[in-house]
Amino acid sequence: xxxxxxxxxxxxxxxxxxxxxxxxxxxxxxxxxxxxxxxxxxxxxxxxxxxxxxxxxxxxxxxxxxxxxxxxxxxxxxxxxxxxxxxxxxxxxxxxxxxxxxxxxxxxxxxxxxx
Amino acid sequence: xxxxxxxxxxxxxxxxxxxxxxxxxxxxxxxxxxxxxxxxxxxxxxxxxxxxxxxxxxxxxxxxxxxxxxxxxxxxxxxxxxxxxxxxxxxxxxxxxxxxxxxxxxxxxxxxx
Numbered sequence: 001x002x003x004x005x006x007x008x009x010x011x012x013x014x015x016x017x018x019x020x021x022x023x024x025x026x027x028x029x030x031x032x033x034x035x036x037x038x039x040x041x042x043x044x045x046x047x048x049x050x051x052x053x054x055x056x057x058x059x060x061x062x063x064x065x066x067x068x069x070x071x072x073x074x075x076x077x078x079x080x081x082x083x084x085x086x087x088x089x090x091x092x093x094x095x096x097x098x099x100x101x102x103x104x105x106x107x108x109x110x111x112x113x114x115x
Numbered sequence: 116x117x118x119x120x121x122x123x124x125x126x127x128x129x130x131x132x133x134x135x136x137x138x139x140x141x142x143x144x145x146x147x148x149x150x151x152x153x154x155x156x157x158x159x160x161x162x163x164x165x166x167x168x169x170x171x172x173x174x175x176x177x178x179x180x181x182x183x184x185x186x187x188x189x190x191x192x193x194x195x196x197x198x199x200x201x202x203x204x205x206x207x208x209x210x211x212x213x214x215x216x217x218x219x220x221x222x223x224x225x226x227x228x
Contacts, residue, residue, distance in 0.1 A: 014222040032214045043205055043219030051214045090157065094213050
């Protein structure tokens with residue numbers, strides 16, 4: 001069965017430092033992988049996705065994510081954190097075989113950036 | 116502006132009183148879905164629709180109904196709400212290709228007393 005794990009409920013980083021939000025997945029075949037961000041009182045917003053090709057994917061707001069097939073991971077990264085990056089982040093996976101394939105979300109990681 | 120619109124944003128109701136949460140998208144998306152978000156559980160899919168008149172159960176469909184009579188609208192119906200349906204609900208839509216990202220509404224916070 002498909003699953004997505006975000007092992008950290010919360011990540012705390014000082015402004016200006018690099019950040020990493022971890023995501024591992026379990027799915028048969030080759031997945032599509034997504035990161036979404038949720039700000040207070042808002043719906044989730046798409047940040048970036050991995051389809052195929054280059055393992056380093058660049059997305060919105062300076063975020064990037066590294067796909068590692070052998071470790072079945074898709075960690076979200078940013079070289080220099082901003083206070084405005086504080087939000088709830090969700091990793092999601094979808095199997096590639098069909099448009100009817102299910103989208104599975106992780107439980108979310110709250111990112112807190114201190115000034 | 117491309118968007119997914121949910122209404123209402125906040126709803127307080129009593130057990131057993133039927134309610135409908137509306138969802139509309141203006142992006143001509145084929146795929147639409149409802150999720151509920153609960154602390155520590157992430158997003159769980161309630162129902163989804165691949166296109167008009169094509170709906171299917173997600174992971175937690177019990178106590179909910181949906182319909183897709185028009186491409187743009189995907190209402191969520193709670194025929195007899197119960198307190199365990201108190202949650203934050205999100206509607207989302209996308210194109211049918213599995214690599215298309217979801218677009219989310221701003222959510223509906225439902226409280227059932």
